[in-house]
Amino acid sequence: MSDAAAPIPPEPAPRAQPAPAGGPHPPAISSAERDELRRQGILLTSLEELYNWGRSNSVWPLQFGLACCAIEMIAASMARFDIARFGSEVFRPSPRQADLLIVSGTVTKKMAPQVVRLWNQMPEPKYCIAMGACAISGGPFKQGYNVLKGIDRFIPVDIYIPGCPPRPEALLHGLIALQKKIRGQTLSGPAAPRHLRAETACTYPVPAFGEHDLLPPKNPAVWQPPSLERTD
Amino acid sequence: METPEQIRDRLLARFPDATVTVVANPGPAAQHSLLVDPARAVEIATFLRDDPALRLDFCSNVTGLDWPEREVVETIRKTVPLSPATGAADASPASPAVESATPIVEEKVKRLQPGYLEVVYHLYSMALKHGPVILRLRTGNRTDQVSLPSLTPVWRSCEFQEREVFDLFGVAFRGHPDLRRILMWDEFRDHPMRKDYAEPDDYEWEPTPHETVLAKARAHYSSPAPDAPAAQSP
Amino acid sequence: MMPEPPLSRDPAPVARTPGGALAPDLPPAGPHLRQVPDSFHGDLLEVSMGPHHPSTHGVFRMVVTLDGETIVKLKPVFGYLHRNHEKLGENTTYLASMPYTDRLDYLNSMTNNWAYALAVEKLAGLTVPERAEYLRIILAELSRLLNHTCLAGFLLHDCGTSGTPLMYAFRERERILDLFESLSGSRMMCNFQRFGGCRTDASPEWLEAARRLVDGYGRFLDEFEALITGNEIVMARLQGSGILRPDLATSAGVTGPMLRASGVNYDLRRVDGYGLYPRCDFRIPLGNHGDTYDRYMIRVLEMRESIKILRQALRDIPAGPVLDPKTKLRGFRPKPGEAYGRIEGPKGEIGFYLVSDGSPNPYRYRVRPPSFINLTILEDLCLGHTVADAVIILGSVDIVLGEVDR
Secondary structure: OEOOOOOOOOOOOOOOOOOOOOOOOOOOOOHHHHHHHHHOOEOOOOHHHHHHHHHHOOOOEEOOEOOHHHHHHHHHOOOOOOHHHHOOOOOEOOHHHOOEEEEEOOOEOOOHHHHHHHHHHOOOOOEEEEEOHHHHHOHHHOOOOOEOOOHHHOOOOOEEEOOOOOOHHHHHHHHHHHHHHHHOOOOOOOOOOHHHOOOOOOOOOOOEEOOOOEEOOOOOOOOOOOOOOOOO | OOOHHHHHHHHHHHOOOOOEEEEOOOOOOOOOEEEEOHHHHHHHHHHHHHOOOOOOOEEEEEEEEEEOOEEEEEEEEEEOOOOHHHOOOEOOOOOOOOOOOOOEEEEEEEEEEOOEEEEEEEEEEOOOOEEEEEEEEEOOOOOOOOEEEOOOOOOOOHHHHHHHHHHHHOOEEEOOOOOOOOOOOOOOOOOOOOOOOOOOOOOOOOOOOOHHHHHHHHOOOOOOOOOOOOOOOO | OOOOOOOOOOOOOEEOOOOHHHOOOOOOOOOOOEEOOOOOOOOOEEEEEOOOOOOOOOOOEEEEEEEOOEEEEEEEEOOOOOOOHHHHHHHOOOHHHHHHHHOOOOOOHHHHHHHHHHHHHHHHOOOOOHHHHHHHHHHHHHHHHHHHHHHHHHHHHHHHHOOHHHHHHHHHHHHHHHHHHHHHOOOOOOOOEEOOEEOOOOOHHHHHHHHHHHHHHHHHHHHHHHHHOOOHHHHHHHOOOOOOOHHHHHHOOOOOHHHHHOOOOOOHHHHOOOOOHHHOOOOOOOOOOOOHHHHHHHHHHHHHHHHHHHHHHHHHOOOOOOEOOOOOOOOOOOOOEEEEEEEEEOOEEEEEEEEEOOOOOOOEEEEEOHHHHHHHHHHHHHOOOEHHHHHHHHHHHOOOHHHHHO
């Protein structure tokens, strides 16, 4: 590809391990040489970089706000903090058109089935950001009979943003971290993203309302409580 | 505005067979309330709303309270007669001591005061701009006699708030137009704001547990739990 | 009864009589539409709007039963954000509940803090220094400005303006949040009031910055109003929809700008005269019609009155402490008793009912949520309207789910 006006993709992260099996090895060109070529108007990239670059720079979130963090999310999309310059130009009202679920606010047990349903309705590739202490682990309302102790009990979370509420800059930092994560994904092999692996499930089970708690109270395939390891 | 005692007297004059007592509020706020028996509650409420001197047309707040049964220890002072000829033992609680010839024995008697659920209504007047007049209604007990008359036909603002008291405390309101759970889901069984509610056990993982949370999380830890949580970090 | 419609193969669209079965004697909408008798119903459609919906201001759900586009029944469902705030209040000390009150009406944390502090001060018989009272008034009125500005932005977003007025509203909100952040350390969850005063004092520079903001706010309001208030689309959509009668408003316990838009003169800043509001000179705007447009206009007029109050408070604030140094913050045990304290928050009357049994934790901690009680008459307001109007009526009720569900 040689086009002086082509947009310049970001530098790929240097990989210490060898390239995964199944794809051709990338050409052994150093980044200095790559820069020199780019200055001359020649762009050298790999399919993987291009694919990931396109995906990471246009992550469209779902218009989904639960509680106080939602106001900071709205503030992040307003003129002062402007999430649109990072690619999240529109917040889609429909889950079918969204890439990113920002769970902003406390997930209650009454709301948890709806969150999982929305997650199921989003098409792959999809990502989840748990914004705020409540979405990470229940937050200040952890001692609650109606509070789900973290949305990662039912759906897989990619980025956790602590704070109560996190500032809009923290949400932007989390979005940039997600973009970095997307750019670092390889397209084949065991580290490939979910939508390129045949064995991942399409839908996550939706919890039902029980008499005292949700049934099941957590999804063991997604979340296991860490075990404590004593070092002494 | 009239004092609670004056309101009580007028209510008793108007509804002679009702039971209205003034419950004194001991703190500095001095917001005393009227305890009304449930049988005449709707009529009393209608009277309070329409009376030209009170015009309490705004029910601001409906609160549920749970008073579980508790042991009350009362000290009874008994005079013990030295000889049968001097007289019978006087067992009244605050009886003054007879002459020092008869010793006084203090006996602690435990009594089980039955529990009840209570609903408190804060009433104000938008027309006359005064208030609050506080009504209290009590149920018979906390188990089977948990029904109270609904004041929604009198003040529409009680509609959602009584539903919330039903949801969280379990008080059933007779005459409510739509008595269902409002905050919890319909299949939920317990009444969470009661003092004896046991939360579901979902504390599998706590990074820095202590006190009651440590006790809950201990049941789930696979490896030995830390002994002194203040001293070590897990 | 309607006459039988003529049979025809006319492909002109058919319309029910406007208002449906509820108002059959209204004239038909336009000569090219033919009338359909009310006995022709078709099936009713039940739509669940929410809890995930772009317009429901949070996780609020309305189960609407529609006859075509007209609402014939509306049942609100909430509890999707029920975070058992009242149970937490029973398990924490009085002071530790103050950060939780920030999260009730999460747009205005300052007024929630004040209402709780007022209730505890009533319960324990505490007095507040004069400077703290003025500072509380300043922060509460700034909060009111913030809330009403955001409401105007969100209401217009519901009308379909797709975010542009919201951008202007949030621009002003950011200015006020900068003030809050420099004073209390946090943009939204300020946790600023204490029992007997405020947490920290405001520096003279902060007061000067507040004065500059207040002086510039009138100009922003003029700019906003020039675009919005006389706009014919806004008037056509907002006027006449969701009319609330004053007697129904009083009986349903509606408070705040929604009540005053129906013409009932009940503002706690005048009625209760809490804080030092009796020293401030301001008017109470009242509406004539009680429709959505009145609710919007009342909030705009209240913003102008708030600017007046702010100018007076910023001018008159005396020197002195904001918290009595001997105030007991830790180990705070009020005497047994109960108290109900309320203030005029931006959404209505926010009150706290506290029952103390002498221990460090309250025995009963109850929040009187204005948004929850203002929703009592949502069905009455929306009957007979279209779904699009229901969205705007809900927007004008001004709910925040943190307060509705606690």
